[in-house]
Amino acid sequence: MMKSDPAETAAPQTRREEQELIRRVKRRDPAAMRQLIDLHKERLFAFVWRMVRNHHDAEEVCQDAFLKAFAALDTFDPTYRFSTWLFTIAYRVTLNVMRRRRGTATDIDLGLFADSGAGVEEQAVNSEEARRLKQSVWSAVDRLSPPQRAAVLLFYQQEQSCQDIAAVLDIPVATVKSHLHRARARLKEWLEPTWAEESNPGRIPRDLAG
Amino acid sequence: MDCSQAKSLFNAFLDGELNGSLAAEFATHKLQCASCRRELALLEVMGHVLSTDTVVPELNADFTDRLMACALEPARPQRLWRRRVLYIGGPLAAAACVLLALSVFRGVPVKPETEITPQVLPFEERMDSPEAMLRQVEKARETHPESRELAALEDALRQRVAHIASGTEEGTKLLENFGKMTIMEILDSIQLDRPQEQQDAQPAANTSGVEHVPPADSL
Numbered sequence: 001m002m003k004s005d006p007a008e009t010a011a012p013q014t015r016r017e018e019q020e021l022i023r024r025v026k027r028r029d030p031a032a033m034r035q036l037i038d039l040h041k042e043r044l045f046a047f048v049w050r051m052v053r054n055h056h057d058a059e060e061v062c063q064d065a066f067l068k069a070f071a072a073l074d075t076f077d078p079t080y081r082f083s084t085w086l087f088t089i090a091y092r093v094t095l096n097v098m099r100r101r102r103g104t105a106t107d108i109d110l111g112l113f114a115d116s117g118a119g120v121e122e123q124a125v126n127s128e129e130a131r132r133l134k135q136s137v138w139s140a141v142d143r144l145s146p147p148q149r150a151a152v153l154l155f156y157q158q159e160q161s162c163q164d165i166a167a168v169l170d171i172p173v174a175t176v177k178s179h180l181h182r183a184r185a186r187l188k189e190w191l192e193p194t195w196a197e198e199s200n201p202g203r204i205p206r207d208l209a210g
Numbered sequence: 211m212d213c214s215q216a217k218s219l220f221n222a223f224l225d226g227e228l229n230g231s232l233a234a235e236f237a238t239h240k241l242q243c244a245s246c247r248r249e250l251a252l253l254e255v256m257g258h259v260l261s262t263d264t265v266v267p268e269l270n271a272d273f274t275d276r277l278m279a280c281a282l283e284p285a286r287p288q289r290l291w292r293r294r295v296l297y298i299g300g301p302l303a304a305a306a307c308v309l310l311a312l313s314v315f316r317g318v319p320v321k322p323e324t325e326i327t328p329q330v331l332p333f334e335e336r337m338d339s340p341e342a343m344l345r346q347v348e349k350a351r352e353t354h355p356e357s358r359e360l361a362a363l364e365d366a367l368r369q370r371v372a373h374i375a376s377g378t379e380e381g382t383k384l385l386e387n388f389g390k391m392t393i394m395e396i397l398d399s400i401q402l403d404r405p406q407e408q409q410d411a412q413p414a415a416n417t418s419g420v421e422h423v424p425p426a427d428s429l
Contacts, residue, residue: 033281037274046266055267062269063277070281137259156260162225181221187256188249195252 018082026073037066040083043158044090050153051094052101053142061097065090080167087158087168091150098146133195140190144183147171151179152187211239216246224253330354335393340371343396363397 024032041062048065049058068089069076076085141149150169154160162180166173216239222228228236240247270276330350337343344367351360 028282030278030282034274034278037277041269041273045269046264049266059270059273062273063280066277067280133255134259134263137256138263141260152260156257157264159261177221177225180225184221184224184253184256188253191256192252 015081019078022073022076022078022082025070033070036082040086041066043083044086047087047150047153047158048090048094050141050157051091051146051149052097057097057101061090061093064093068093081164084164084167087154088170091168094150095146136191136194137187140187143190144186148179148183148186151176152183155180211235213239213243213246216240216243217249220250220253223250224257330357330360331393331397337393337396340367340374343367343393344371346393 021032021036025036044065045058045062048061049055052058052061065086069082069086076082141152144152147169151165154165154168155162160168162173162176165176169176171179216236219228219232219236223233223236240250330353331346335346337346344364347360347364347367351357351364354360
């Protein structure tokens, strides 16, 4: 499966440009709707996919989130970024999907664990050690509770502040920090024995050192 | 600074919130203590992987087109349920057409997926109990035995009946809600595990720094 880096496709947009775009979307301007979708879909999908680990579910959540956002755009508070609001909606839909899926066979895109982060070129420059390290980290992240996983993904992957994460998850900032800190403790607890067996975890593999 | 003091500052350090003389003391301890250095390095490597490994599968190329088609279609009261049927139904319908065309040549009878409409289930009727709803679905299945959506719905309802029969608090709540809900609302609640789709779109409000301890089962 082909892969993309959402960080490369996200376009910067000023607050004023965003508000103008939203005004046009409220008038049901198809070009503006399309532009708004294209501006946010990659980042949103990256977050949702990391949460549900299933391509079809992730696309369906993103579609639902956009449709709910369009339908309720009149209630959008422009003091927030549109992306924060959209992520809030998507997070709630994600939780519903995960709840619905609970008790059924987990349908995870396992193929993507095996070569996480690997187009052919990228794989060539990734050492086996770095690949195993990434795989162990993501497998551990998948074991976190949904709020902890969301906090970790928004903090590290989406580079959001604790304040923004609080808005997305609709919880106080202190709770975001609590989720983050507990998540770190759990990840450390799970990863430490694996890493101790394989290598010296104090050393970052060359390919991960940036 | 000793190790326990240093460890209590790991999160503040990783969150970028350590500064002033405390940061200097922490840095000094880190230089002197191999154990803390190692533990912190593990957390930093973990953060590094999480920050830099941003590659995910690609969205389908027609995602925006499909979304635009849904967004611009006229709103219907049963929009969410219908949309799900349309979303899954589009590819299924296409596949069904191909199979039907093939069956003409091969003589294999193939039935397409039944779309759940008010003719199949009386959407606006209120159901007093899951059993009553289950009877409606069973009736619908008699005339549309090929429908996978109805089969899934029947399964979901049977699970709820079992849940209510178990007499848990959640089961009692489910039972109370059933008396007030139409078939459409029950369908939505089964699809989403809660009926009010609007609730998802409420802007986030509670972002203050007030301490709130999350429930234990969410941690």
